[in-house]
Amino acid sequence: MTTTTSQSPSDSTTGAVLAARSLVKSYGNSPALRGVSLSAARGDVLAITGPSGSGKSTLLLCLAGILSPDAGEVRFGGARIDTESEARRSALRRREFGVLFQFGQVVPELTAQENVALPLLLSGVRRREAMTAARSWLDRFGVADLAKQRPPQMSGGQAQRVAVARAMVTEPEVLFADEPTGALDSLAGEQVLGQLMRVARDGGTTVLLVTHDAKVAAYADREIVIRDGMVDGDAEDAGRPTTSVGQHRIHR
């Protein structure tokens, strides 16, 4: 732990940086989340896995404050964020969160260095400073030589490294990653993921990693499995059988 521990936004009562309680979210008539609770402590690397359509990506979007849940709450450092205005959540995302998604997040018109500097520029850092920081983050992910290139000139793996550098440039408290290496062949993907995890762990960043791939989940310290919009195993705790023999037999 570094000296920042005292300023870290952990909830003083639970020690959680990020916590969700009973999240419910539907798209029209189809429920995506049906009461999900979880919490992550500072520096936790947590994999969120589950079959496709299980609600894991929706969960990540709610936790990152990009989507508003229909019910339940999301807390960052003990304070609710789901009830904040979009403007305030957006400011929070710029300041405290890093986001990394599978597809299309680098701006094709900007150079690699400008792409990485972008989150800093948006939060008011001066250009010269932002560009210097961007350069050093490109260097950490082994793509400093691409600084002046634009994404269309890069390979998928190179663009992904730029996206990773951009997600980490603000040294976020929490990194949200949804299938971060899903668009790559496995060897390149593994290299990026391995580097990202080292950087995140060194900096004490909390990581929430959505993936369908157990080999990616194995980079995390623990795993939460989402099935049918619920944390697998939670339903049993609530006294409801997960694989209900009776229920399924009725349908036949």
Place this chain on the structure above:
Amino acid sequence: MSAGHALLGLLAEGERHGYDLRRQYQRRFPAAKPLAAAQIYATLDRLLRDGLVVAGATERVGGPDRTIFTVTAQGRAELQRWLSQVEVPSEYVANLLSMKVILALLVADDGAAADFLRRQREAHLARMREHTRVKSDPGADLLRVVAADYALNHLDADLRWIDATLQRVTQLAKEIRP
């Protein structure tokens, strides 16, 4: 796994005594179960009998006598033959996990089978984390990475089977005990 051919291969790299062979085996196959000393010597005896290796000088460095083993021309030929031979994918898969699920459905119910599968998933993932830690160590050499990848891919195959079976366990229960 043929311990005989593994030792033959390590001896083809250079003559060694039994103790040294054992260490080299661990170095070259970091993810494999280490060979017991008794197994090494029993295997060497068999290779000697078949004329694939010969025993040479005996060394004594402080400890017990150590016999140096050298691979013969016949041994090299056998090694070449074995290395170029494609392994037949096994016809039968005796999978303990799948057997346990079927037996759990026979003597208990789908809840018991699902509970087993969930706990097995956790155990598999815990082992996968260990291998991932080994291979993500910045100092890990490629030999270790490759060995860890082999283990990871096999565990991952089990895990995908576990997930698929979890989704079908209720249906499977009905088929096994209608």
